[in-house]
Amino acid sequence: MKLFAQYFPNAVTMKSDFLQATGETIYMTLFTAIIAGIIGMAIGIGLTVTQSGGILENKVVYNILDKLVNLFRSIPFVILLAVIAPVTRLIVGTAIGTTAAIVPLIIGSAPFYARQIQNALAEVDRGVIEAAEAVGSGPIAIIFRVYLKEGLADIIRSSVLTLISLIDLTAMAGAIGGGGLGNLAINVGYSRFEGDVTILAMLIILVIVFAIQLCGDLLARHVDHNA
Amino acid sequence: MTKDAIIQLKDVDVTFHNKGQTVPAVKHVSLDVNRGDIYGVVGYSGAGKSTLVRVINRLQRPTSGQVIVNGQDILAMKAKDLRQARTKIGMIFQHFNLMNARTIADNVDYPLKGGKLTHAQRKEKVAKLLALVGLSEKANDYPAQLSGGQKQRVAIARALANDPEILISDEATSALDPKTTTAILELLKQLNKDLGLTVVLITHEMEAVKEICNKVAVMEDGEIIERGDLVTIFSEPKQKLTQDFINTATQIDQALDKIYKQANALGLDDHHRLVQLKYVGASTDAPLITELFKRYQVVSNILYGNVEILQDTPLGNLVVVMAGEPDQLDQAWQYCRDAGIQVTQLKPNDSEVA
Numbered sequence: 001m002k003l004f005a006q007y008f009p010n011a012v013t014m015k016s017d018f019l020q021a022t023g024e025t026i027y028m029t030l031f032t033a034i035i036a037g038i039i040g041m042a043i044g045i046g047l048t049v050t051q052s053g054g055i056l057e058n059k060v061v062y063n064i065l066d067k068l069v070n071l072f073r074s075i076p077f078v079i080l081l082a083v084i085a086p087v088t089r090l091i092v093g094t095a096i097g098t099t100a101a102i103v104p105l106i107i108g109s110a111p112f113y114a115r116q117i118q119n120a121l122a123e124v125d126r127g128v129i130e131a132a133e134a135v136g137s138g139p140i141a142i143i144f145r146v147y148l149k150e151g152l153a154d155i156i157r158s159s160v161l162t163l164i165s166l167i168d169l170t171a172m173a174g175a176i177g178g179g180g181l182g183n184l185a186i187n188v189g190y191s192r193f194e195g196d197v198t199i200l201a202m203l204i205i206l207v208i209v210f211a212i213q214l215c216g217d218l219l220a221r222h223v224d225h226n227a
Numbered sequence: 228m229t230k231d232a233i234i235q236l237k238d239v240d241v242t243f244h245n246k247g248q249t250v251p252a253v254k255h256v257s258l259d260v261n262r263g264d265i266y267g268v269v270g271y272s273g274a275g276k277s278t279l280v281r282v283i284n285r286l287q288r289p290t291s292g293q294v295i296v297n298g299q300d301i302l303a304m305k306a307k308d309l310r311q312a313r314t315k316i317g318m319i320f321q322h323f324n325l326m327n328a329r330t331i332a333d334n335v336d337y338p339l340k341g342g343k344l345t346h347a348q349r350k351e352k353v354a355k356l357l358a359l360v361g362l363s364e365k366a367n368d369y370p371a372q373l374s375g376g377q378k379q380r381v382a383i384a385r386a387l388a389n390d391p392e393i394l395i396s397d398e399a400t401s402a403l404d405p406k407t408t409t410a411i412l413e414l415l416k417q418l419n420k421d422l423g424l425t426v427v428l429i430t431h432e433m434e435a436v437k438e439i440c441n442k443v444a445v446m447e448d449g450e451i452i453e454r455g456d457l458v459t460i461f462s463e464p465k466q467k468l469t470q471d472f473i474n475t476a477t478q479i480d481q482a483l484d485k486i487y488k489q490a491n492a493l494g495l496d497d498h499h500r501l502v503q504l505k506y507v508g509a510s511t512d513a514p515l516i517t518e519l520f521k522r523y524q525v526v527s528n529i530l531y532g533n534v535e536i537l538q539d540t541p542l543g544n545l546v547v548v549m550a551g552e553p554d555q556l557d558q559a560w561q562y563c564r565d566a567g568i569q570v571t572q573l574k575p576n577d578s579e580v581a
Contacts, residue, residue: 125322125324127320127322127324128326130286131382134318135389136312137310137338138306138307141341146326149326149328150327150328153328225327225328
């Protein structure tokens with residue numbers, strides 16, 4: 001503890017700030033992950049089944065989803081934060097704060113996740129889908145019992161990737177008023193020249209990222225029976 | 228059109244549109260498959276076989292034509308009815324198409340999910356199906372742990388889960404070694420016999436057809452160029468392609484290649500003739516070679532011999548050098564022909580095989 005105080009002279013006095021910031025980062029990440037996860041998953045599945053040769057092939061729907069995803073994926077997140085502030089205010093009541101940050105986080109990460117899901121589901125063998133059709137499975141059964149089941153290992157890997165990039169985004173949202181570790185690192189650590197605060201915030205984020213990566217890898221390996 | 232036709236394809240056309248190009252994959256094909264048939268569809272890759280059989284369960288919608296399965300118009304069906312109809316048409320594939328994330332038992336159980344059976348009934352059914360294909364002890368393994376032949380057995384069990392009356396086999400043995408192929412074909416034959424399963428078997432190997440089919444259709448460029456019962460097709464192939472397939476299957480091509488290579492050593496002349504003898508059925512039983520010597524003093528030296536038993540009918544193929552006086556030889560040939568044996572004189576310079 002003494003050693004810690006020596007290297008982190010400012011941070012050591014800010015225990016409650018760090019706890020709160022870590023809590024906020026986890027809150028933003030989890031909340032966004034759930035909602036963006038559902039939206040992204042739905043769009044990703046939509047893209048997969050409506051694409052050419054898909055089980056519910058539909059050019060119009062596919063093109064709309066495809067363009068929408070591309071559009072939102074193209075907007076830099078920092079700009080997106082500002083652009084959709086009015087929408088955020090409408091939904092949450094305010095454009096500042098941890099909960100407010102969740103709106104742009106969802107819009108920023110859902111399209112990314114949708115693409116990841118689409119890529120994961122593309123790995124499911126077309127022949128297996130055909131076999132399921134041949135035994136009389138309908139689209140819903142094929143989505144839930146074949147695509148999501150067969151693609152599970154890849155879906156987990158994609159989800160880990162998305163979660164990690166989401167933590168990246170929460171830090172950015174934090175820096176412009178969203179709270180969390182990003183806020184602490186920039187608005188306290190960087191702006192007040194308390195470099196140790198920035199470093200500690202970074203270290204905590206790294207620990208979170210590594211933990212997610214580790215759990216994800218273990219889980220993916222557990223459900224993967226390909227070899 | 229027989230009354231007993233379980234599958235009727237009438238004037239089926241399948242045309243693919245690809246980047247502005249139209250590619251006809253199946254052209255005006257009509258095909259009747261009777262209940263209890265094991266119907267082989269043979270052709271090289273790209274001939275349209277797979278596309279044609281995918282029409283049967285509407286995995287491929289034909290551009291035009293009519294598809295009647297079990298008296299039902301498959302093309303007029305609504306999605307829900309089609310799914311119901313598909314449960315009665317099993318299908319197995321070249322690459323097995325098993326679900327890697329599911330255990331063997333779960334793969335077989337898959338078609339039963341969402342059906343009427345209770346959990347216990349399904350479990351019992353899966354155990355029965357796995358026993359039927361001889362894989363009971365693998366129930367809790369995953370497909371990646373199985374050999375190709377075992378995977379295909381699982382696929383067969385899965386295809387049979389809903390007690391179909393028809394089984395479509397799309398190159399199901401093409402990825403397997405010869406021994407495993409024979410075992411899988413034996414299994415199909417047994418299922419045909421025990422369950423009355425009608426089998427449509429697509430393949431590019433005439434050997435597979437020879438093993439189990441009772442009828443054959445030969446496809447080329449999207450059309451059926453020759454069809455009939457197995458023995459007729461094998462004994463009197465009319466089309467060049469059919470002959471090619473059969474010669475490959477009986478390996479007579481290879482044999483003749485070798486014989487032709489050392490043709491000079493045979494010393495062929497008017498007294499020594501290279502002859503191919505083909506016979507079907509009972510004529511194989513007569514001691515032909517001895518008879519020819521006794522009657523006409525013609526000595527026959529057998530270079531190659533092959534007897535296939537197709538649908539319990541023997542089908543013989545002999546390549547011999549017959550030695551004797553020219554007029555005696557002619558008489559000997561006439562004797563053979565009278566006995567129902569096809570006689571063809573082979574010219575080593577002529578690579579055509581009769």
